[in-house]
Amino acid sequence: MRIIKYAAVFIFLFPGIVFAHNVMxxxxxxxxxYAVIAERVLKEAYGRLGIDIRVSGRPAQRAIHDANSGAVDGELYRIKDVHLKYPNLMMVPVPVGIMEGVGITTRSDLSMQGWEDLSVPGVCIRNGVKFAEKGVGNRQVTVVNSNNQLFSMLGKQRCSVIVIARLTSIPLTLEFAKRHKTSLYQSVLQVYPLYHYLHKKNASLVPRLAKVLLEMETEGRIQAIREAYIAELYAQT
Structure with a gap:
């Protein structure tokens, strides 16, 4: 009984020690x-708190559903305000990265500064990519089922502009340029900060993790992790 009492006192005085042996x-x-970058950022951030993390890749809808249900401790990253639709999730208010929605074309005469410039015919997007669907709005576009199809359509001149996330596009643009011996022109249509979400059962961690992420942001660590990964993508192709 005395041992149990001492153990309880120890846990009360040093709660971080208990967390150090947990895996979230x-x-x-x-x-x-984007998950690769977010995982690297968050492994370092949680590591500074003495916490290990494990990441499980799943289809997009299942991933957010499982996080919201409490089957896991949260969602690695999503765009801002996802918690408005999934109320059991709490957004950690410091971005763990960014996603750039880009328009890519073979036409040097097209200038794209934002969604409003996609009034040209022949815009193509991938089915299920929410930022692209929202960005093009009610415009008439062609919808395909994969990123490879987007670039195939661009190469066959069935699309004048394809819309895709920048990091996703990197190996595909390099392969396209090599195959078709032609230049591609890329414009950022919108930048989306990406945030980490915790299930409400882990609410006490939100301010602690936000403080660590803010320190990493100030140190330039988050940007450095992103740039290192982008360099890896270019080196692999």
């Missing part, structure tokens, strides 16, 4: 380049 699990969108 997060879902994420499978095969996502």
């Amino acid at each position: 699990e997060f879902t994420t969108i499978e095969k996502s380049s």
Whole structure:
């Protein structure tokens, strides 16, 4: 009984020691380049708190559903305000990265500064990519089922502009330029900050993690992790 009492006092005085032996699990969108960056950022951030993390890639809808249900500890990353639709999730208010929605074309005469410039015929997007669907709005566009199809359509001149996330596009643009011996022109249409979400059962961690992420942001660590990964993508192709 005395040993149990001492153990309880020790846990009360040193709660971080208990966390150090825990492993928190997060879902994420499978095969996502942005997940790679977010995982590297958050492994370092949680590591500074003495916490290990494990990440499980799943289809997008299942990942967010499992995070919201409490089956795991949260979602690795999503765009801002996802918690408005999934109320059991709490957004950590410091971005763990950014996603750039870009328009890519073979036409040097097209100038694209934002969604409003996609009034040209022949805009193509991928089915299920929410930022692209929202960005093009009610415009008449062609919808395909994969990123490879987007670039195939561009090469066959069936699309004048394709809309895709920048990191996702990197290996595909390099392969396209090599195959078709032509230049591609890329413009950022919108930048989306990406945030980490915790299930409400982990609410006490939100301010602690936000403080660490803010320190990493100030140090330039988050940007450095992103740039290192982008360099890896270019080196692999």
